Amino acid sequence: MSAPVDSAGSPRTPGWLDWYENPSAPAFRLPPGAVDTHCHVFGPQAEFPFAPQRKYTPCDGGKEDLFALRDHLGVARNVIVQATCHGADNSAMVDAVRAAGGRARGVATVRPDIEESELLALDAAGVRGVRFNFVRRLVDTSPPDDLLTVAKKVAPLGWHVVLYFESADLPDLEDFFASLPVPLVVDHMGRPDVTRPVDGPEFTRFLRFMDANDVWVKVSCPERLTKTGPAALDGERHAYTDVVPFSRRVVAEFPDRVLWGTDWPHPNLTDHMPDDGLLVDHIPHMAVTAEQRHKLLVANPMGLYWPGEDF
Numbered sequence: 001m002s003a004p005v006d007s008a009g010s011p012r013t014p015g016w017l018d019w020y021e022n023p024s025a026p027a028f029r030l031p032p033g034a035v036d037t038h039c040h041v042f043g044p045q046a047e048f049p050f051a052p053q054r055k056y057t058p059c060d061g062g063k064e065d066l067f068a069l070r071d072h073l074g075v076a077r078n079v080i081v082q083a084t085c086h087g088a089d090n091s092a093m094v095d096a097v098r099a100a101g102g103r104a105r106g107v108a109t110v111r112p113d114i115e116e117s118e119l120l121a122l123d124a125a126g127v128r129g130v131r132f133n134f135v136r137r138l139v140d141t142s143p144p145d146d147l148l149t150v151a152k153k154v155a156p157l158g159w160h161v162v163l164y165f166e167s168a169d170l171p172d173l174e175d176f177f178a179s180l181p182v183p184l185v186v187d188h189m190g191r192p193d194v195t196r197p198v199d200g201p202e203f204t205r206f207l208r209f210m211d212a213n214d215v216w217v218k219v220s221c222p223e224r225l226t227k228t229g230p231a232a233l234d235g236e237r238h239a240y241t242d243v244v245p246f247s248r249r250v251v252a253e254f255p256d257r258v259l260w261g262t263d264w265p266h267p268n269l270t271d272h273m274p275d276d277g278l279l280v281d282h283i284p285h286m287a288v289t290a291e292q293r294h295k296l297l298v299a300n301p302m303g304l305y306w307p308g309e310d311f
Helices: 063-073 091-099 116-125 144-157 167-179 201-212 244-253 276-281 290-305
Strands: 035-039 077-081 104-108 127-133 160-164 184-186 215-218
Touching: 035 063, 035 290, 063 077, 063 091, 063 276, 077 091, 077 290, 091 104, 091 116, 104 116, 116 127, 116 144, 127 144, 144 160, 144 167, 167 201, 201 215, 201 244, 244 290
Parallel strands: 035 077, 077 104, 104 127, 127 160, 160 184, 184 215
Antiparallel strands: none
16 A cells, blocks of 8 residues: 555645554454445545535545555455545545445435435445534534435435434434434444443443434444553554443444444544554454354445345
8 A cells, every 4th residue: 555645735634643554464354245334535635626614634545545455454345435524525435436346335425405416426326325424623513404404315215324423412413313214324333432331321322322213333433432542553453442342232232233444544533543454353352253243244234235235
């Protein structure tokens, strides 16, 4: 894989780390057909400029680098989620999905005034969902009525809504989430506070929200949730032990509705940048049986993003 480079013409956000240049070979062998359901492409900006209204400027991380990582890790397919630095211009994401030759699906960002013809074009390109971001430091949150309009427009296509929020905000958001007329996919376990008890009221509330609604969850981004580590660096194959109880509980209670992803190129990290090979080695700590791993990595994402296809 080539080294990260700054986006031409715009200074990178100070303190943000580049993606890990030479990831290790995972000791854990992914099962055939494994899907990375959460990754991004950033530009390259010379070809796909970042949105003027963005709140951050990352280094470039284009489709060639993503596909190189896919093959290095032993991933079969990717779900490429629209990066907030590109706003509602889905060109870079769609280009990457098309270039994957059927081995990728996309999750877009769209505005409420999008025309049906535009949605149909995205669907034909391989897009299967839209993302709603409620993390205020990353985006200006859209009014709920606008988001409900989007959800109603994509429902006939069989798409879902990907939700990114922080656990402390769930009490204010869950009624709105439950009103959406589509399946829901929650990024990064709803960003729980891992310093609190895994069986405490906050995380239990999140799991009951899952139980009461058509919700899928990505057990992803331990590097973003951890408080005490250790980090997935320098050969550490027991990383992020403080996050493991949370991801393990989700996998155990909802084995048919969990997904996994790398989050490459790992935007907005300033403390450390994980070795993606060691992130793969983190999987057996949260999915402890072969059956759990096959559902997490193959059966669940294939059913959601490639329904009806063999795996």
